[in-house]
Amino acid sequence: MRSDYITVTQVSGINGPGDDSFMKKTFSIKTLGCKLNQYESALIARQLAECGWEARPFGEAVDVVIINTCTVTDRSDKKCRNYIRQGARFSRLGGAVVTGCMVERDRDGTAGMKEALAVFGNGEKRSMARMITSLMELSGPRYKDSGADGSAEAPAIKADGPFGDDEFDESAVAPLYRTRAYLRVQDGCDGACSYCVVPSVRGAPRSRPLARVLEHARRLIDAGCPELVLTGITIGRYESGGADLAALVEAIAALDGDFRVRVTSVEPTHVTDRLIGLLGLPGVCRHIHLPLQSGSDRVLKAMNRPYTAGRYMDIVERIRERDRDIAIGTDIIVGFPGEGDDDFAATLDMVGRAGFAYVHQFAFSPRTGAPASSITPCAGRATIERGERLRRLAMETGLEYRRRFEGAELWCVIERSDGRADMAISDNYIRIRLSGVQADDAREAQIARVRLVRAGHDANIGEMARQATL
Ligand code: SF4
Secondary structure: OOOOOOOOOOOOOOOOOOOHHHHOOEEEEEEOOOHHHHHHHHHHHHHHHHOOOEEOOEOEOEOEEEEEEOOOOHHHHHHHHHHHHHHHHHEOOOOEEEEEHHHHHOHHHHHOOOOEEEEEOHHHHHHHHHHHHHHHHHHOOOOOOOOOOOOOOOOOOOOOOOOOHHHOOHHHOOOOOOOEEEEEOEEOOOOOOOOOOHHHHHOOOEEOOHHHHHHHHHHHHHOOOOEEEEEOOOHHHOEEOOEEHHHHHHHHHOOOOOOEEEOOEOOHHHOOHHHHHHOOOOOEOOEEEOOOEOOOHHHHHHOOOOOOHHHHHHHHHHHHHHOOOOEEEEEEEEOOOOOOHHHHHHHHHHHHHHOOOEEEEEEOOOOOOOHHHHOOOOOHHHHHHHHHHHHHHHHHHHHHHHHOOOOOEEEEEEEEEOOEEEEEEEOOOOEEEEOOHHHHHOOOOOEEEEEEEEOOOOOEEEEEEEEOOO
16 A cells, blocks of 8 residues: 655656746546546536636647546446556656546556556545646646656545535536536445445445535526536435435426426436426426346346336336326346346346337446456357347337327427537437428527427437427
8 A cells, every 4th residue: 555645756847937838737638437427527627727727638738637537347447547548648747647436446556557647536526626736836847757766656646535515616617518517416326236336436325415406506507508417326315404306306497497407317216206206397307217227037136236127117107107208218238147048038028118218238347346247247149149139129119219209399409419509309318300491590508399300210300390498
């Protein structure tokens, strides 16, 4: 275990005062993983901007390169290490600043990489900009290869975190996208899924105080954001002063303004009737993402998921009773160790019966340290074949779901794609390419009624119906 946390030594290599590149400090961030990681990268970028730094695309030569890592699988670790090596080449300091879940899972291993300049845990993200700025101002040097003891290892910088919510006013963070802003409401998880280490790198569930979330939502609405996307690790565990997720959604939807709130991913066992009752009400999108992972009770047990296929289907039916137009999306892991043909057939059957609007599918990939990584994995060939069959079925159920809205007018937010404001996102999560004469009148972040003309596998085509308010 390393003892020294900050070592700053003078070396040559960085130009002194009076040189432009010294004055204009530049940085780039590469983010891997979930919405929360993306949100936190926006936080860091905003902080650095406030400290006078300039953001540049990843790949350009800059002073500091930040890699915000993800560690859900061994494969994502490998990807992160590659980006750290790449990032070190783009940084004038000859190394990358690394943060995120891989640091949480293996701080010493990450700090031990010669390309890692400094490492920050998740709880230290809020103080990263200040730490990096003071280091740059303090040292300004390239301290990589002249460490006092000559060792190549990066100093494992440890900010005396973790910092609570109050440390940094998140609500000042500019929305990532002009149209749909991530709104962090929660962090952490106390689940025990056998393939997952997120609880050990994100910690126990903790919620942002309701008042702070509403303040942040207010600022985003006032900034012209038409859609707020609730973000966290297990947002269904939200709890603040007795307010649960449903109460939070209700409170946000009650705010004045032209906007809507999207619930996103909720663990099936966290779904309440009250939450189901809110979906589709004014200001709340008809969309929920319910990770299933497998349709087989035997595999769900091996995954240590806290529900059976039957219980999951009950939740789907309760949502369908509420409104059969609600888009239900899901996650499915294919090729979980021990998954047999019957298990997979049960998954396909579930997908057919649930009528998912979309399926995010993942081939099982071991995560060292998670119980499932010690079980013999499925044969690669079987996993590929099953993945292909699931992909085809999911495309059919998705198309069937979208076809039900052909000719209908849908509430949409207009987004920019390929430089044109011609992509409309409906509240029930259908992406529609705008065509027709009025398409040119569409503006980014506009809220509009869009008629879905044709649903297709490659693209859904629609036309502007008329200007609308939510
Ligand atoms: S609910 Fe399960 S899969 Fe999701 S973060 Fe928690 S442990 Fe991981």
